[in-house]
Amino acid sequence: MLSMDILPVELLRLVFSHCDPKSVRNLREVTRILADVGYEYLLSPRFTAVSWRNDIERLHSIALHDRLRGSIRSICIFLGELSYYDAWSTSWFQHFVSPPDTRNELMGSARQAFDRIERGRKIVGPLHLRSDDLREACSALPYLEDFEVTFTRCPLDNDLLREVFDYPSCRKLDRPLTYSNLDAIISALHGIRLSSFKVDRLPLEIFRLAVHRNHWYNNAQAFDSLYTLNWTLDPSGLQGPGSAFRAVNGLGRILQLAKNLRKLRLAFHPYSSENSKFALSFRELFYDFTYKHLTDLTLEGLSCEEEDLKDFLARHGHTLRRLRLGGRGLAKPFEVSLGGVHLYEGTFKALFTGLRAKLPNLERLHLEGIFECEHHDLPSHEAYNFYPLTNEDWGEVPRPKWVRSSRHTINCIPFERYVLHGGSYPGNALVQQSY
Template sequence: MDTLPVELLRLVFSHCDPKSVRSLRQVTRILADVGYEYLLSPKFTAVGWRNDIDRLHSIALNDRLRGSITSICIFLGELSYYDAWSTSPFQHFITPSDQRNALMGSARQEFDRIEKGRKAIGPLYLRADDLREACSALPNLKDLEITFTRCPLENDLLREVFDSPNCRKLDRPQTYSNLDAIIFALHGIPLLSFKVDRMPLEIFRLPHHRTHWYTHAQSFNALHSLNLTLDPSGLQGPGSAFRAVNGLGRILQLAKQLRKFKLAFHPYTSENSKFALSFRELFYDFTYKQLTDLTLEGVSCEEDDLKDFLARHGATLLRLRLGGRGLAKPVEVSLGGIHLYEGTFKSLFTGLRAKLPKLERLHLEGIFECEHQDLPSHEAYNFYPLTNENWEELPRPRWVRSSRRTINCQPFEHYVLFGGPYPKTALVEQDDY
């Protein structure tokens, strides 16, 4: 292989997994040299109980390795000890007691190891300068994800309890500081995608944090994909919510080149509720000129307000997702739907037929309901998912059954895209399966 051109050797390495790269580099000195830059995965993962920021800093200062990193995923989620241990026995109540005790013992040891490491390392914001120096030295960094809801652990029991929202804890002041440190580190970096799956909405109400984000989020100017899930449970009163939404809107409007946008609200204090949102207050008359994919989840709004916001994107919008899983546990129906406190879904979907002429796909998931339950126009639906967020087909969830009166959104998608009668009859047929 030493006689092959370097370009072909690079091609070979590009198709190898990390283990194969290490083995191939041991064959000859030339292969060791060419394969050096393939030692690292392009996706860097940082967790709070390892010296990952030091490791990232070292990579960023290495002339040959710094170009390998294209995306960073930072895990900030933590388990609530007492909630986790009180939940786990119920998840394994049919497991023989000796096996259950072994599972819990192994999980407790893993939990203690992680917490010991977390205390030794300290919170992320203490390494803000190192993180910024590292990120600014990575020439190919394009994607950044911050996750509080996914578990990077291999222990099965810890992964199971992490799926329960009530088992996750969030130190809100520390989270503000950690998020501030991350956006500070991204200053001036032309990211293409940015994702946070649990962001305290009140951070945009607090003047210092709001100013900090607006100052350092200028890298959003280049974003093609923005995925934000907001936690509004720290807000107190309508005035607080108004200021937070106003601050959020200033940040969202920096991302002028967005093509894919997801905006979700997960109220941890009440998992079934929706966040009352005014699109007029959030965006005014702002429009994303290149938006093709939009997802809205966990929102309570006016029909006309939502319809006007969607209509502004009618020239480019190809795919629309309303609703999602929300904070549902794996065995529960999807909770993150849409609530209309004024108007009806029939009027909304009828209006969208004319206002979104380029729309190719529509997906609905979760609990959809409008106000005025005593009126004939009242509508309430519970949609189960047909596709994931990449529009790949999903098998029907195990929790779908007729007693829960869950339906799929195909009749509504057909109605919006192609017209015909409003799909009340089709829903009755679905309930009979």
């Protein structure tokens, strides 16, 4: 092992780059040279902060450390919370058939973990109270590229708590507190040249409220460096069409700042009505704005006009390579995907037929969830229930366990083939009943 001292530093770095954290620590104990070279590999390039530990303080210390600050390339901040009574009842029914002793042990362990988290959260306090430390830390990290805010991806060690987090009804959201926390994060990102930014539950009404909308607009000017933007909007806090119009208008102002996007994902998850779709006008959201470099687009959980959607997609016809419509939505683990697309005017046949000519460079099309158009009494009515074939990175996924013939689920291959290569429209044979 001592002979490694004579290797070039570049090779030593290559060795460390293939080591797990424990191996890095062990290898650094061998010689002084290895200890010195391996110093920067002590930390994972992905930093995860949770609300019940002093992680922002730790991030701040790392960012001010001359040799450690270069290790961090991505930050994930977890802001999700469980609703105690919903989680308790859900987990009890999930393990109803388990032996009582086993069930009590599982739920007792989860209760203790939940209590520890809640005590820690009260001691640490909300994120926005440490906004200065977060801003100073982010600005001092020279290689920070990716930033994620998650409310739904559970980092907990307890299996039962992770299990109930998959149920949307078990998650709770303090909306005013969330506005303040997200405002603090946007302030911290001001001037940072990020390549990707993800939020998996963003209250849509934050863009209706002038004080928050203006704060985002003034601090999100650096969005022009983004290549990837992945936002899941929660519209359940909106009150009426006027409120929705102002929120969509404010959202559009922010989205248009990210003018150099290659990948865009917009999903709508209405927690107040998990089966519904959000009525969206692309004319109100984008006007005539076009992303000049957009290659990947995902749209999920929306209700729109066929012509409006087709016009928006056609504006990106020269660059768009991969298109995903629909997704899991707020489906529970055992349910069919809910995040499809609803057309309140027009038909899918006209949509897909039009896309054949308007998207000449399209290479992949994926459909997931419940797709339905209006006019139930007309022969042109269409309804489909698509199960997923690939994930968002276009990697193949196994057939979901919830796919059964009784649910009339199908895959999107015939529709993808029709849009890319032509032929007869497959919907005539595959059209299903209303959902």
